[in-house]
Amino acid sequence: MPPWLDDPFPKRRKPRRSLGPIGRDYLVVNAKAQRGKGGVYEAIDLSVAPPRAVIIKEGRRHGETDRDGKDARQRLRHEGKVLRHLRHAGLPVPEVFREFIQSENRYLVIEMIDARPLLTAKQLGPTPASWRRADKILRQLAPLLQQLHAAGWVWRDCHPSHLLLQRGQIWLIDFETACRPNERRISPWGSANYLPPGYRDKTYRSAGTLEDDYALGVLAFQAMCGDLPPPTFRRRFKFYRRSHCPSHLLDRIENLLRY
Structure with missing residues (x-):
C-alpha cells in the first residue's frame, strides 16, 4: 500500500487494556x-x-x-x-x-508486604524438605496461631499462599472467612488440602480451632516430606520413617492432623 493512500481495510486495533479507575487517589x-x-x-x-x-x-x-x-x-x-x-x-x-x-x-x-509466599502454587513442599524444616515451621507458626486464637479468632484459611516470608518473619494475610472460635451456625470453610476431611460434608462447623490446627499439621508434614499427608497413619508413617522424623515431632504432627 503506497504511503500516500488510505487503507480501505485498516487492521482493527486491539483495544488498550485498562483496569479502570478505583477511587480518586x-x-x-x-x-x-x-x-x-x-x-x-x-x-x-x-x-x-x-x-x-x-x-x-x-x-x-x-x-x-x-x-x-x-x-x-x-x-x-x-x-x-x-x-x-x-x-x-x-x-x-x-x-x-x-x-x-x-x-x-x-x-x-x-x-503491601514486600515478601514471598511460603510455597509457590506449584510447590508441594520446600527444597530440600526435612524434619528440621517441619520443626522450624511449627516453632514459627504455632505461636502466631495461638496468639490469633487468644485474640478471639479462627483463621480458617491457613495455607502457603497466605503465609508470606519477609527476612525470616512470617506475615499472615487474607481473613475474609475468619470467625470466632465458638461460632457454629456458619458453613465450614477452608482451602483444598488444608480443610479437615471431616468438615467437607458438614452443614455447619464445630466450635474450636480445628481448621487452623489441621492446616498447621498439613504445613508441617509438607515441610518434612515435600508432599501432602496421605489420609491414613499407616501411609503417613512411611514418610515419617523415610524422613528420620523424631518421635516427639511425629506425635505433634499427628495430634494436629487428628480430626
Missing part, C-alpha cells in the same frame, strides 16, 4: 487476581507523600454469595474488621489504610 498497576467475587490489585496510593505501594481488594455486590447469604462485599467488610483487631493484638498482618464503596462494590486498601 489510586493508580492501579497490576491485577494480581480476578474472580467473580472481585479483584486484587497492586496500586500506588497518591494521597500521601511520598506515594506508597498498596494492595486494593475488591468485594463485588452479590459476588460469590455463600450458603450463609454473605456476598464478597460483606466478607471484605468483615476482613477489614478482623485485620484491625489482629493488628491491635500485635499480630503480623497488613495495616488497613482505607475502606470505601464505589459503584456498589466495596474496596479495602491495605499495606
